[in-house]
Amino acid sequence: MKGLLVKMLITPVDFSCNMACGYCYNGSARTSCVQDPKTISMDTLYRIFDEAYPLMKTDNLVVIWHGGEPLLAGKDFYREAIKVQKIAAKNRYHVINCLQTNGTLIDEEWIDLFSQLKIGPSVSIDGPSELHDSIRVFLDGGATYQKAMRGYDLMRGKDLGPGMLVVISQKNVKHPEKIWRWILEEKIPHFDFLPCIEPELWRQNKKLYGLSTDEFSEFSIRLFDLWFNHGDPNIKIRTFRDAIKGQIGGRVNICSWKAGCLQHISFDSFGNAFPCARYHCYPETKMGNIMNQSFSEIMTSDKTKWVHKGIAEGQQKCADCKWNSICGSGCPFLKYALYGDWNGPFVHCQSRQALFNHVHNRIFQKA
Secondary structure (H helix, E strand, O other): OOOOEOEEEEOOOOOOOOEOOOOOOOOHHHOOOOOOOOOOOHHHHHHHHHHHHHHEOOOEEEEEEOOOOHHHHOHHHHHHHHHHHHHHHOOOOEEEEEEEEOOOOOOHHHHHHHHHHOEEEEEEOOOOHHHHOOOOEEOOOOEOHHHHHHHHHHHHHOOOOOEEEEEEOOOOOOOHHHHHHHHHHOOOOEEEEEEOOOHHHHOOOOOOOOOOHHHHHHHHHHHHHHHHHHOOOOOEEHHHHHHHHHHOOOOOOOHHHOOHHHOEEEEOOOOEEEOOHHHHHOHHHOOEEOOOOOHHHHHOOHHHHHHHHHHHHHHHOOOOOOOHHHHOOOOHHHHHHHHOOOOOOOOOHHHHHHHHHHHHHHHOOOO
16 A cells, blocks of 8 residues: 555544634534544544554655644644654654644744644635625624634744635625735735535535536636736636646646545544545545554555545546546545535536636637
8 A cells, every 4th residue: 555645634623613604514414423523632643643654655744734623622732743743753754734724713822833833824714804704704603804814914924824715605706806806905925716515405406605617617717817817926826726737737736636535534533534524524434443443454444445446436437528637527525425426427527627728728828
């Protein structure tokens, strides 16, 4: 199994969060999928990092602390966790630590800790306050934008180079111009955007905040034109970067564009292993538990073989598409969440094709 593992996700407090975003994919019909969430133990972390090395593709392992809100684990947790990580790695490999946060808990002490521990943070913010606060709220319904932006600005002010992730939902999909003006006004240098997904609702032919193919296509193309026409190379949008790179022979990096879950693994606070954090609410996809099995046993288990075989076969469904080398047949998780296996169509296939065609025409001056 040497050469498999590239990236690891850890949800240290599972889906516990201080916010109640309307579209949270950890919500809908599976809100209570993790019973009695706890903070992952140091024993579990040591076992994960001690056994990871033989399965790694390179001597660098990317670890993303995810959630929920991972900062709820607390500052002392990360001080101890990174110490345990280093001890377990035994100088055999290097860990690149990243963290996805809603930003509302960030203070000066967190900033110093990120710098000290070399943790690269990214913040989730859905555009200017009137858009963001319409869906990303605290548990009591209160607005979160000011605290989230304060956290982002604190990190930026200390040269942490925080990333930013914008979820596109029914609340902001009609406003690409407003989001673009906000990017320019706030001088945000790099970010990415993702479509809101609601698989549990979509399986029932319902929709709350999710997007149609046309809605996401129109948003993506309009935002691309605003960015492309502006012509500032210092503003980097990952989706557009990969769409262009893929068309000129480069390697795309977005995990859902290359079935990254074949080379990723995600652990919940109990040490259960899944192909991605989004699968945590689908217990039938659990590949094993690091406290009961070795890492190697997990990755060679019948369940892991079933998961990986299904994902790989699902990719082959689009082998003849001209964009397959860029798109990778779509996000495997979303296929599974919608159809119960990996063989169904990718719900945003037409959106991606529309964007790729548009990007192709623009960069080769056909439009």
